[in-house]
Amino acid sequence: MSRATVPDSTDDTTAVYTYPDSLTEVPMRYCPGCTHGIAHRLVAEVIDELGIQERTVVIATVGCSVYAYEYFNTDAVQAAHGRGPAVATGIKRTQPDTLVFTYQGDGDLASIGLAEVMHAAARAENFTVIFINNAVFGMTQGQMAPTTLMGQKTTTTPRGRTLQQGGHPLNICELLATIPGVAYLARETMTAPKYVLRAKRSIKKAFQAQMDELGFSLVELVSTCPTWWRMKPLEAFKWLEDEMLSQYPLQVFVDKTEQND
Amino acid sequence: MTKRKLIGGNEATAEGAIAAGCRYFFGYPITPQNKIPEYMSEHLPLVGGTYVQAESEVAAINMLYGAAATGAWAMTSSSSPGISLMQEGLSYMIGSELPCVVVNMVRGGPGLGNIGPAQSDYWLATRGAGHGDGRCLTFAPYSVQELYDLTGEAFTIAQRYRNPVMILADAILANMKEPCRLHERRDHPTQQPQWAVGGARDGRPRNIINSLYVDLPEEEQVNLRIARRYAEAAQNEVRLAEYGADKPQILLCAYGIAARICQTAAQRATQAGVPTRLLRPISLFPFPAQTIRRWADCVEKILVVELSLGQFIEDVRLAVEGRCPVELMGRTGGMVMTPEEVTDRIVQMGQSD
Ligand SMILES: Cc1ncc(C[n+]2csc(CCOP(=O)(O)OP(=O)(O)O)c2C)c(N)n1
Ligand code: SF4
Ligand SMILES: [Mg+2]
Numbered sequence: 289m290s291r292a293t294v295p296d297s298t299d300d301t302t303a304v305y306t307y308p309d310s311l312t313e314v315p316m317r318y319c320p321g322c323t324h325g326i327a328h329r330l331v332a333e334v335i336d337e338l339g340i341q342e343r344t345v346v347i348a349t350v351g352c353s354v355y356a357y358e359y360f361n362t363d364a365v366q367a368a369h370g371r372g373p374a375v376a377t378g379i380k381r382t383q384p385d386t387l388v389f390t391y392q393g394d395g396d397l398a399s400i401g402l403a404e405v406m407h408a409a410a411r412a413e414n415f416t417v418i419f420i421n422n423a424v425f426g427m428t429q430g431q432m433a434p435t436t437l438m439g440q441k442t443t444t445t446p447r448g449r450t451l452q453q454g455g456h457p458l459n460i461c462e463l464l465a466t467i468p469g470v471a472y473l474a475r476e477t478m479t480a481p482k483y484v485l486r487a488k489r490s491i492k493k494a495f496q497a498q499m500d501e502l503g504f505s506l507v508e509l510v511s512t513c514p515t516w517w518r519m520k521p522l523e524a525f526k527w528l529e530d531e532m533l534s535q536y537p538l539q540v541f542v543d544k545t546e547q548n549d
Numbered sequence: 550m551t552k553r554k555l556i557g558g559n560e561a562t563a564e565g566a567i568a569a570g571c572r573y574f575f576g577y578p579i580t581p582q583n584k585i586p587e588y589m590s591e592h593l594p595l596v597g598g599t600y601v602q603a604e605s606e607v608a609a610i611n612m613l614y615g616a617a618a619t620g621a622w623a624m625t626s627s628s629s630p631g632i633s634l635m636q637e638g639l640s641y642m643i644g645s646e647l648p649c650v651v652v653n654m655v656r657g658g659p660g661l662g663n664i665g666p667a668q669s670d671y672w673l674a675t676r677g678a679g680h681g682d683g684r685c686l687t688f689a690p691y692s693v694q695e696l697y698d699l700t701g702e703a704f705t706i707a708q709r710y711r712n713p714v715m716i717l718a719d720a721i722l723a724n725m726k727e728p729c730r731l732h733e734r735r736d737h738p739t740q741q742p743q744w745a746v747g748g749a750r751d752g753r754p755r756n757i758i759n760s761l762y763v764d765l766p767e768e769e770q771v772n773l774r775i776a777r778r779y780a781e782a783a784q785n786e787v788r789l790a791e792y793g794a795d796k797p798q799i800l801l802c803a804y805g806i807a808a809r810i811c812q813t814a815a816q817r818a819t820q821a822g823v824p825t826r827l828l829r830p831i832s833l834f835p836f837p838a839q840t841i842r843r844w845a846d847c848v849e850k851i852l853v854v855e856l857s858l859g860q861f862i863e864d865v866r867l868a869v870e871g872r873c874p875v876e877l878m879g880r881t882g883g884m885v886m887t888p889e890e891v892t893d894r895i896v897q898m899g900q901s902d
Contacts, residue, residue, distance in 0.1 A: 378616035379616070
């Protein structure tokens with residue numbers, strides 16, 4: 289079922305860009321310039337292309353993406369803050385043929401849920417994590433996250449993050465890269481078409497790793513939160529590229545799908 | 550076909566679950582219930598099931614949430630500090646209307662406490678399940694046989710009411726050995742409930758397991774639906790046992806291991822000239838309030854015996870509604886009263902008029 293208005297078949301145009309089946313038509317509640325929406329679309333396109341919509345479960349977590357269960361047109365479970373990987377474990381262990389992904393923010397994954405994601409990776413749990421790193425707690429109004437940059441102003445680091453008060457930012461992919469249970473691990477962003485294409489490729493590989501039962505897969509998407517960064521959308525995209533990417537360089541850390549080819 | 554076997558309380562609990570069809574266990578070690586995960590890790594793979602040692606009780610309860618969301622028959626077990634950590638997850642399961650079974654082999658507290666027997670998680674079990682307007686259906690076995698039977702039955706009850714069921718026992722019950730009638734292991738139900746996620750969808754509409762209702766009237770309706778299930782459980786699932794004098798002067802109220810002590814005390818006090826009856830709630834939520842209220846009209850006094858300093862007594866008092874005096878005999882911190890002490894207290898109460 290495709291929702292796009294496909295031009296009349298009498299002329300010989302073909303639809304090259306349609307609405308993904310794996311997204312519902314519920315209007316997304318994200319702010320202008322927020323990359324959550326792009327991330328949703330990329331994941332949905334991958335699910336469509338892999339033909340797995342009927343056997344996918346999305347784990348919506350707690351953050352601005354809490355309504356992911358309304359947006360993804362698949363089975364869905366809404367998990368407690370940070371516990372998505374544990375919930376995903378419970379689903380995969382009882383229904384191994386089901387494809388499961390968690391969609392987690394940096395507060396959810398890198399702060400309250402750090403133990404769950406690390407141990408899921410250590411157990412080589414066979415599911416996929418989409419990790420949205422926007423360097424703040426978006427939903428609760430822009431407080432410091434573990435991923436907040438040094439010097440970055442947030443509603444709880446009004447003078448900028450300092451070592452003394454907030455310690456160092458946490459690089460999740462670099463931590464996970466040391467864990468043998470990880471089958472696919474990459475950091476991507478979505479601020480330009482070339483990045484979007486790379487990001488989609490990585491998301492697809494992560495799902496492929498899961499379908500091939502290779503173990504744990506995670507794609508970090510360095511994301512914007514214009515609202516709590518207090519920037520216009522384009523400023524936010526620029527700040528992401530100028531400031532965030534030096535702390536969080538784009539990289540494929542682990543790719544066991546290659547060995548599988 | 551049943552067979553009798555001398556078996557420990559923890560093992561009986563685990564076997565009761567497997568025999569009833571439970572095939573998934575998620576847990577984190579804590580004394581005095583370690584024999585449950587150990588038994589599960591040995592036996593579940595033999596019946597096509599899965600044991601996962603979680604990184605914490607927080608993870609364990611959320612793994613259970615995921616498993617329950619697929620309609621699997623799954624459980625966890627822990628002891629007091631671990632059950633504290635599970636509260637948020639239990640609240641989510643109540644809000645998402647998911648069935649599961651949780652065993653609490655209560656130990657002394659607060660804090661790290663000790664590994665002695667206690668009943669001081671009564672409030673946690675019957676009021677708790679974390680935040681929000683929901684509760685766990687709670688059952689309190691008092692023997693190894695009841696641990697086996699009730700843990701098994703808990704799965705059917707959890708499915709019936711789509712709500713977590715807690716089995717509340719203690720360190721003595723967990724560790725003691727008694728002869729137990731074991732039935733054959735039943736197979737895991739393969740049919741997924743129509744609300745479950747995952748598995749073969751075969752064209753069914755997508756399912757969502759969720760406890761977020763930003764629309765306030767909708768949340769109220771959900772909570773009322775859950776409350777109606779509790780009311781239904783109060784009609785169908787109240788369980789209790791009674792022992793001793795038919796025309797009692799004193800009514801003893803005790804559950805779980807405290808009731809074992811009180812059985813002896815009730816007998817001895819009756820022999821000593823104070824006719825005493827023991828009422829033992831087996832279901833704590835729903836609570837056998839009606840039966841207790843009826844007896845309150847016929848006895849002089851009620852003595853509540855519990856391994857805590859006045860938790861269970863609140864439910865007895867709510868049931869009695871001031872019809873007669875209700876007194877407390879409690880020990881705490883892993884300590885246990887003797888049958889003699891209970892007998893003396895009853896005799897004293899019987900003579901004090
Ligand atoms: C146990 C618990 N603690 C705190 C919260 C409040 N809370 C909701 S969302 C959130 C942070 C979300 O930030 P992030 O995961 O980065 O997602 P974003 O909104 O930035 O996409 C917090 C702290 C909660 N819901 N549950
Ligand atoms: S608050 Fe930030 S993360 Fe949340 S929707 Fe708005 S821009 Fe996106
Ligand atoms: Mg964030």
